[in-house]
Amino acid sequence: MNNQNMNNITACTNESHEIAINITRKAFVGLARQGMLFHQGVLEGCDDALAAVLEGEKARICVALAPDADKNYIHLAVADWGCGMDLAALTNALQLGSAPLTNSRLNEHGYGLNNALACLSGGTGDWCIYTRSQPGPYYKVSGPFDLKMTVTEENNLQLPEGLNLQWPDPSTVIYVRVPMAIARTLQRQGNRKLSDLATLRLWLIEHLGVAYRGYLELNPVTLEPSAKIAVTVGQSSMLVPPIQVPMMMARTEKLEVELGGQIVPVIYVHGTLDKSKRDHLVLGGKSRYYYQGTQPTQGIDIRLGKRVIATAQLGEIWHKEDGTPISRHNSYNDFVGELILPE
Template sequence: MISKIETQKIKIKNQPSTDGTFWRGLGGHFSNLTQIISEFVDNSISGFVESPIPVANITVSIVRIANGDVKIKIIDNASGIKDLDSAFEIGSIKTKSSSLNEHGFGMKHALASANPNNNDWVITTRTIEDAHLNQYKVISAPYKFDDFEATLYDGADLESKTGTKIEFTVNRQLFKTIVAGLPGNYQALSSIVKILKEDLGYIYSAFIKNNIASIVIEFNEEGQEQEFEKVTAVEPQVEATIDPGNSQENIDLGDGNVVLEYKFSKINENPTYKKHYIKTMSTSGVEIRINGRLLADNLFKEIWGIEKHNSYNYLLVQIDIKSEYSNRLPKTTTSKTGLRQDDEKLSVLYEWIKKKLPTPKQDSKLSDHEIDLFKQLKDTKKPHIADTDIITLEQRAYTNLNEKIRIDFYLNQNNEIKIYEGKKDKTTPKDVYQLMMYWDGLVYDGINPDVGILIAAEHPKSVESIVELVNNRLDDNKRNYNFIMKTWNQEGIPYPN
């Protein structure tokens, strides 16, 4: 063994870069402006833990100026920023007052994301002590590690006795991320604000309906009259409760019990909303909140390990994990835009959900296309299939001609080959000849099908007559075609119910 002889210590310079690289790297953790604004709203709500005022009054002010940039202010009447050192220190949680202040990065992350050039943000704050002394403090860009100062002013720069005002300007590209991915042409300021209103009502629904927070959006084009939108709680339109219902229980996710409030529901599309609870693949599944604040939604495959499709769009599982002890809660990402997937507490939660609802049922009425019904048919038959059997939606015909025509559904069970041609609602004569093409293609490839099944919700008399006609014919192997007609219900798929 070679011995190690220490000769000296070499100092490593690891002071953050002052050329703007660090600030730009600190930002970029949010995918849209709503998430940035929500970080500041989190801080406002947290500020009411120590405030004598019972309701958090939060105003989001939006002014679009002539060049398309947008001036934004978030103003609250909370207790103000008491410890400026801790508030602006990267990673400090010394002033943590609730689960909304978990990491000590949020405000800095949000400022850096909103203003990557670190040249256009201002924070004004006034504590109870400041109010007694008739003063307030202002901190403004640039953020820096040396000679970073707040300025003390006499008087008041807030409408409320105490609170905080955060101001910054974003470019038009960042502003439009509020409506990113939504169909339609969102040019009018009012239309974009309505989506922001819906987002905030979704994220903070528990705080709004329980009168913990009141959020108002003020907006106008520069030089025009100001308009207002009061944020209301965004909630699903529940058709029915599904087992295990709505309740709560104590559960130990790790490091001690938390209260788990849960609702398992079948929902209807809510025409009031453009983005949330609209019964689509992107707005259903499992929603997780911590102490009322939305942290994750649209979870499905992460929990059940199966691909999501339209037949699950009815399902909404709402979980709210409550505890004043942060070490008992699942860990969030530093920007609070999700939950840490490597956290063991989250795995325990997923297992708890699976025990309550082992396998979500599919609602065939929501299938957009017969391919969804065939996927359900595969799921229905798969438990009865032996390892040596074949069940697939990817079997091809005429492969020897390099055509590779895909058969809707192929089943080789106990050496009996069944092939399917399907329609969601009603078959036509053309579908009979499509099934005949599958059959002939397999025969050409050296595979002899035993049964051809035409499947749909119903079959017209004309189709029945053509099936009878075809079954009197011979294929290239001098065997009769053997076509039968079935409905989805006959195959165990409840469509239509």
């Protein structure tokens, strides 16, 4: 157990512990102003869930949505069935800028988690984390952040009514009460009238299916995915499908590029947007955020191992002879592809 984390923990009773945090309320509100979008915050929670998967097991993640009594808010929970956190790991995860306790690229506790909690809650809203690293009580910590926070031990999850976690006995649950204005940012152009959670779920499934397609697609040997992600609205549950780049006339090139002073083999697949595939891409329906044949969506995806880390890359990769980035232009609208880097 990390000695620094032990120094940050004070036992209050058998059921509660006081922990020292290096984030003030004012700093936490400042994090919320960074402009993280709703789906980006959800992806942060899913990244941590994938980093926590137990060795030899497939990851299970549930993203649960439920209405709030106040129509200006929704309830969100991200649950996983991985290794969970003990008290020291939880304390570490809540420190701003702390290093993760695992070497997974997806684990960004200390920045990703805190940013997500700040942005999703609007900086001052309600959130809590339940976690355990073995069967028994959960450690629970509730926001907002302060220099001293209390972690209680709870035998049961106490979440708002309507949140369906799909599978029983999760190891970690991150809950946030999200302002509807923030939830609507998962659209490319925020529709102020969007309030239907079933529609919101379809947008979210598209984001999850693109980001995690490498985890969700079937392994060619086992014919099983390495992760399952369910998105629930009340008792209605949908599994996220892998969403591939819809392209035709695809060409595959194996290249070697220099990254960080090392020569790295990459796979570059590129082609022309297949609008027919695009129109049936998300659970049989049309994609609405990615691969639209427009200037903002032209370009290629960049995938690190199984995780898509960037989409619609054009000028970020290609430059003119004078070194300036290529400008987006309607002539590139049907240009799509994927650059796969080794993990």
